[in-house]
Amino acid sequence: MNYQRFFEDAIDQLHAERRYRVFADLERIVGKFPRAIWRANGRAQEITVWCSNDYLGMGQHPDVVAAFQTAAGRMGAGAGGTRNISGTSNPLVELEHELADLHGKEAGLAFTSGFISNEASISTIARLLPNCLILSDELNHASMIEGVRRSGVEKKIFRHNDVAHLESLLQAAGRERAKLIVFESVYSMDGDVAPIKEIADLADKYNAMTYIDEVHAVGMYGGRGGGITEREGLADRIDIIEGTLAKAFGTLGGYITGTRAVIDAVRSYAPGFIFTTALPPAIAAGATAAIRHLKASQAERDAQQRQVAHTKHILSAAGLPVMASTTHIVPILVGDPELCKMATDRLLGVHGIYIQPINYPTVPRGTERLRITPTPYHSDELILELQGALVETWDALGIPYSGAGRPAVTESERIVPLLVPKSGG
DSSP states (O other), X not given: OOHHHHHHHHHXXXXXXXXXXXXOEEEEOTTSTTEEEEEETTEEEEEEEOOOSOTTOGGGOHHHHHHHHHHXXXXXXXXXXXXXXXXXXXXXXXXXXXXXXXHTOSEEEEESOHHHHHXXXXXXXXXXXXXXXXXXXXXXXXXXXXXXXXXXXXXXXXXXXXXXXXXXXXXXXXXXXXXXXXXXXXXTTTTEEOOHHHHHHHXXXXXXXXXXXXXXXXXXXXXXXXXXXXXXXXXXXXXXXXXXXXXXXXXXXXXXXXXXXXXXXXXHHOHHHHTSOOOOHHHHHHHHHHHHHHHHOOHHHHHHHHHHHHHHHHHHHTTOOBOOOSSSOEEEEOOOHHHHHHHHHHHHXXXXXXXXXXXXXXXXXXXXXXXXXXXXXXXXXXXXXXXXXXXXXXXXXXXXXXXXSOOOXXXXXXXXXXXXXXXXX
């Protein structure tokens, strides 16, 4: 049997569907974020990254880098093994205290990634509840879907952000059955926000537990960066708040926060936690520095929200098909996988702008898009450069605009250049 043929056929299928992913060779530059070095075909070129999940540039913040370097110098590069075997480094203990405090919870638990935190936590919590029914939003992240699947319990999918549909499923299950509602605060492909209060009200009414994924909101929203639940004063009404250290906090890892009993149960029963090497001390120390900074500083959040609004305005004014979003996610509809890939290739090769294409299965077929994430360090000048590059790309490839024509951007639509936070490098 020619085993290799099966793998080659699988890759050929991705090419045929225009879904084959190519990773750009990029080197971020501390102090010049969002600039990076792109290496291809023996050449090195400085480009601008417009799709990073390092939403606030904390990955290059001096406090974060210094904490990382100091911890690595004192304790070495690795964790030494799982926490069950090698114990827990003190930076990891401090990190979990900061996370619990961030969300006003009794305890926190750190994982090696946000994917693992969702997969391990959802599956473990549901398995420990007798005859549990999981109610999951249809647009939940793949990690949440995998956690639901691995739990082995019955599941019901409710239409995206549809509280009426959710209530009908809760009502059918009855108050006495154990129920776990799993959903996100910010949905990263469309940039919309869950009706958290309404879901919490239904959980109270029908005696259900709630599990929210705040990975695209922690650090970004709320007076201390606790996410949408903090911004809306609802953190105390959600049983388990999950988040990431790899986006707004600029490092690596995922976590959950909740009551001591829930956290201890996941710590004690989840294979994804028990049998995985712990986060290295340096990463934990860097993440803690980022969390502490963003608890005290509003400058990064204010600047980022301003640049997001400015980007949406400037791109929309040019007639580009900016999809509706109430958050920091700026999706631009292309609607065709091949055109989407051609657009990103042209933006990088011709304009020195890196935006990764978002195709099926990440988004439904026919909704392929560019996903732009402005940061505090994307200046007004860079936004205008992006607008010009997108317009040239749309015209060159014949991608449809959102309206009948493409309006010009007037001087009145240009905003005074942004003063970025001094702490960012």
